[in-house]
Amino acid sequence: MSMSRLFAIAGAGHVVRRWVVISLLTFAMPAGAATLHYAATTGAPQPLTLYGVLDPPQVEPLLDAFHRQHPDVALTYYNLDSMTLHQRVLAERESPRADVVLSPAMPWQYQLANEGLSSPVTSATTANWPRWARWRHELFGFTFEPIVMVYRRDLASRLAPPKSHAELLSLLEAHGHELDGRVVTYDPRRSGAGYTYAIEDARISARYWDLVEALGRSHAALETTTSAMLKGLSDGRYWIGYNLIGSYAQAYVETHPELAMVVPRDYALVLQRLALVSRNAPHPATARRFLDFLLSRSTQHLLAKQTTLGAVHPGIEGPGTAASLRERLGDAIRPVEIGPGLLATLDTLKRQTLLEQWQQAFDSDSPLPADDTDVVPSSTAITPRFPAVSAPSSEEPSAP
Amino acid sequence: MTLPGRWHLSHLSLYRRLMIWLLCPLAVLVAIMLLQAWFASREAADRAFDRLLDAASLSIAEQVRWQQNRLWMDLPPSALEMLATDASERVFYALYDAHGDFVTGNRSLPSLPASDSGQMSYGTVTSDGMAVRLGVLRSRLEGWDRSDRFEVRVAQTLEGREALANRLFLSSLINIVIIAVLAVAVVLLSARFALEPLTRLRRAIRQRNPRTLAPLELPLPRELAELRRALNELLARMRRVRANQERFIGDASHQLRTPLAGLSARAELALRQTDPADWHAALTTMHDTVTKTARLAGQLLSLTRLNNPEATPARAPLSLSALAQRVVRESYTRYHRRGVDLGVELPVDEVTVSATDWQLEEALNNLIENAANYGATQVTVRVDMAPPRLSVEDDGPGIPESQRLLVLRPFHRGEETGSGTGLGLAIVDSIARAHDIHLSLRDARPDHPARPGLCVELGFLDDSNWHTATLGTASARDEAECPEPDTEPAEDAQSTSAGATRRGGNDGQET
Structure with a gap:
């Protein structure tokens, strides 16, 4: 609820523009x-x-x-x-x-x-x-970067690593307890990139919401950048990473033999x-x-x-x-279409609708305590000033 | 030729006239068609693309609902995608609530006045320096609890519809150009085809032997057939004129040759004599002949002069009574000596006509002379008042009805009697024609079948209707140069009835 309140404030277009000016003052050089x-x-x-x-x-x-x-x-x-x-x-x-x-x-x-x-x-x-x-x-x-999954090679000894979205879902459903807290993906609420992939995923298949529910049940970790996910995977905190940017993941995996990259076979978003x-x-x-x-x-x-x-x-x-x-x-390749459909992604109400749905699906099993504390200041405390309209954060590649 | 003269319509060739009258309206028609095609293609493209705005805004409006105490919308990406056609238009959308406040969208878009038909109104507006086609859908929430009004406004840039309009216009343009080219070709061909008989006629005339006057024989369309008939009539008249001229020349030569041959023979005979008394007698005879021949030559000369259409001697008001008196007075003694009683009958008042003095005098002299020559013993010159008329009556043998037209011809040889030149009545006829005088011949004494006599009347036209009369006799004057036709009496009778009635009564003229 607090989330949506904040989005409502940021809703109208003219508000966005005013914020741009503020951003220049506050974020002169990130x-x-x-x-x-x-x-x-x-x-x-x-x-x-x-x-x-x-x-x-x-x-x-x-x-x-x-x-x-x-x-x-x-x-x-x-x-x-x-x-x-x-x-x-x-x-x-x-x-x-x-x-x-x-x-x-x-x-x-x-x-x-x-x-x-x-x-x-x-x-x-x-x-x-x-x-x-x-x-x-x-x-x-001018580039062609698939959205991929990355898993630790030692996972393969215990479980069959997922090769597609469907396999990831069945894996989560079958071994939810084993994978509890071991799966990492983007937080669509805080990352523009994560939000973009969520909306595209949701457009491609309704089963995406089952996946989000499954992720929620296994308490998937949520990160805001691909590099953070890769680092967690490399460190062994996470076993499976879902929806990572292929270009970064590939470069990272090349220097980290303990990790393996998978381009999903059923469909692969391409950025x-x-x-x-x-x-x-x-x-x-x-x-x-x-x-x-x-x-x-x-x-x-x-x-x-x-x-x-x-x-x-x-x-x-x-x-x-x-x-x-x-x-x-083959046909599994789904480049994000460069067309006016992208504008819908940026619609503030659309964003709120999707994020609420995502939140609901993710929290379906264990309601978050944040839902109870329906107080605006607290929500501003957990969300930085801009995420309501934020673009995807800069993706740092792995350290060479 | 001056410039305005050259452009004067009557100088414009038929072909050009046809071209102007066919091609100018054709050009105007084509221009109108192009204009219409231009607007029609714009309209068709707008209609087609407005359907997209319609569909997109409906699809958006379906997603509008009341949620969290405000208007809410889950924007379907497909709604925006359908607005972008192959031309990749820029797409804008916005949702406004009942108070006209912006709810969501990617640009503030203006509203449009409500249209009469349907929920949608369309308009081309400039938004942020960009020309866009805007569609505004007015709708309301459909639910149990709320029915708030809202407006969905969608806009797209114009590339797609312009491309479609241009494509549509181009195809119409091609059609119209093809039609126009065909029409021009048809016009050119048909004009050429329609004018082809004219060319044939021209060629036929040009290729003729300049000496031939034979009628034109070639198949022609109705309009030109009339022209051909007119031409043939003219040719026929010219043929008659020439025939008359040739005969006149032949007659004149013959008339002159006979006395000259006589002179030659008399002189030869006299030369064989030795007695001066014979010479004297011969010279006396020769003198008579030469005098007569000189008179003949003089008459020929005056006839030629009268028939010259170029020379039209001036007319002056002339008193018919004075003229008749003078002529009778001057020649009374001469005819009296020949045993002819010459008299004059005059009205009380003066009768004045417009005429050439010497010509009328000559006509009168000729008539008197003619009557005397053909055995009349009593000749009366009469002047009438209304209408003005000069007539000469005699008590001679007269001229049979059938001969009356012929005697007006020069050298008409009815019976070889008398002593005239055969030119008297021809000269009178010519003078009558020159003056538009109505010449008529009739019996003077119908109650004496044996010697009906002859009355020659010269009926003057009233001065008051001079002009119309002149016009009315124009066809008769065409033949003025030709003293008398002989080839086509039927036609001549026609023109006679139209112009002058020339009848003569005589048993012939003197040689």
């Missing part, structure tokens, strides 16, 4: 933020500013390659968490600082484009970009990082060059080989590409 700068090495420097939600280990190969191909561009990359990025773009809507905005928070990114804060880019590269991975010529999905060029971008020509670079065959090849982000380009095959994932899983 802790996880980093700035990378590449100075131009030849000719007259062409400035270019990027906002992104990609930490240096993932983004550096990309930017290095861009710098090699375009040494005349003086590139500045701001690594922000996705909520800060969204608020900043909204705050700078009249005179944007960023030329290109890259974010995995698909609904939020879509909302920006729908509002007309993006500008169309038409070139041979963008024209050939697959339709399912773009919206108009303004929003381009795409969306790139857009700002309307009234200060350096539109350079921004277009960057976008052309980002979607080019060679860059996509690089994404497939040197990062875990996954390539979308239809001409590239092999590990780490959309094509290979599709080949392996």
Whole structure:
């Protein structure tokens, strides 16, 4: 109840905008933020500013390659968490600082484009970009990151590790006591990413709610970031992680042999990082060059080989590409559709409805004490100031 | 030719006229069709896409309920997805409560005045600098406890409907252009086809031997057949004119050759004599012949002059009584010597007509001379008042009814008697034609079948209806240059009845 009260306050759109201004004052530079700068090495420097939600280990190969191909561009990359990025773009809507905005928070990114804060880019590269991975010529999905499960290898000796959502559900139903407190997933109430996956899961199957109930019964742990989940798994606190971002999980699992990653066979949500060029971008020509670079065959090849982000380009095959994932899983691949359905995700009432339903399902067995303490101050105490409208938090990859 | 003259309608070719009258309305028609197609395609696209707004807002409205003491809605993503077509429109939605307060949505959208038909109203508005099509659905909660009103407002950008409208318009455009091209082709072809007989006629006329006057023989449509008939009539008239001219020349040559041959023979005979008395006699005879021939030549000359359509001598008011008196006075003695009684009958008042003095005098002289030559013993010149009329009566043998038209011809050879040139009545006829005088010949004394005599009347038209009379006799004047036809008496009779009635009564003219 307290939750919904708070959401009700944050409900109306104009309130959201006012909050954006406050956020700039209070969250001037989040802790996880980093700035990378590449100075131009030849000719007259062409400035270019990027906002992104990609930490240096993932983004550096990309930017290095861009710098090699375009040494005349003086590139500045701001690594922000996705909520800060969204608020900043909204705050700078009249005179944007960023030329290109890259974010995995698909609904939020879509909302920006729908509002007309993006500008169309038409070139041979963008024209050939697959339709399912773009919206108009303004929003381009340039990565292909499945939402995965991760489990500890030693689990396999006792229980059959789940290979699909259905198996996870039956596992929880069969061995609920053994797995009590050993399963971890996103807290959709506190994480935008978790909320996005919950809503997509719920759209795909009504049995999702059985899964949430089962998770609630086994007192699943709730985290707000993939890296926290991975760390808990690695530490042995959790045995199974559900709905982790594949790109981070893959990188982490590669260096942690005790963990194994599973792309669910029945269906796998796929997240795409969306790139857009700002309307009234200060350096539109350079921004277009960057976008052309980002979607080019060679860059996509690089994404497939040197990062875990996954390539979308239809001409590239092999590990780490959309094509290979599709080949392996076929129709089970469910990329989050880049379309106005995403706007529904952001609807405040919708969010409240879903979260209440989720809460109900999760708490169906053991009512939370928080439900009894129907006092607003206490709920603000457990929820930080922003989660009501928060975008997914920045996802830190594992430490190298 | 001046510029306005060139553009004057009557100078415009038939083909151009047809083109203008067919293609201009066609162009206007095509323009109207295009305009109509433009608006129709816009409307059709709007209708099609408004259905989407309709469906989306209904689907949203179904989810609106009362929950937690407020309007509540579980937004179905499919409702928004159906608003985005292939054109990936931007989509906006908002829910407003009964007081017009924003409940939820991704943009504040304006309301629209309620429409007459149905719950939905549509409008194209500008929201945040973006042109969008807005649909507003007015609805109310359906439940046991509450029935609050609310408004679902959905909007989409216009790319999709514009694309559809353009596609629809393009297909109409192609159709209209095809129709227009076909229509133009048909118009061009049919105009060419319709005007083809004209070209044939022109070619037929151009290819004719310039000396031939044979009638045109070629199949033509009705409208042109009339033209062909008119042309053929003109040709026929020209044929008659030429025939008359040729005969006139032939007659004139013959008339001149006979006295000249006589002169030559008389001179030759005289040259064989040695007696000057014979020479004298021959010279006397020759002198007579030369005088007569000179008179003949003079008459030929005056006939030619009278028949010249180019020369129209000025007319002046003229007193018929004075004229008749003068002519009779001047020639009385001469005819008296030949045993002819010449008299004049005049009305009390002056009779004035508009005429050329010397021509009327000549006509009168010719008539008197003619009567005297053909055996009349009594010749009366009469002037009448109303209508003005000049007539010459005699008591000669007269002219049979059937001969009266023919005697008006020059050199008509009825009977080779008398001593005239054969030109007298022809000259009178020409003068009558030149003056639009009604010439008629009739028996002077119908009660004397043996010697009915001849009365030649010159009936003047009243001055008051001069102009209409002139017009009325136009067809008769066409033949003015031709003293008398002989090839087609039937047609001539027609024109005679229309213009002048020329009848003559004589047993022939002198040689």
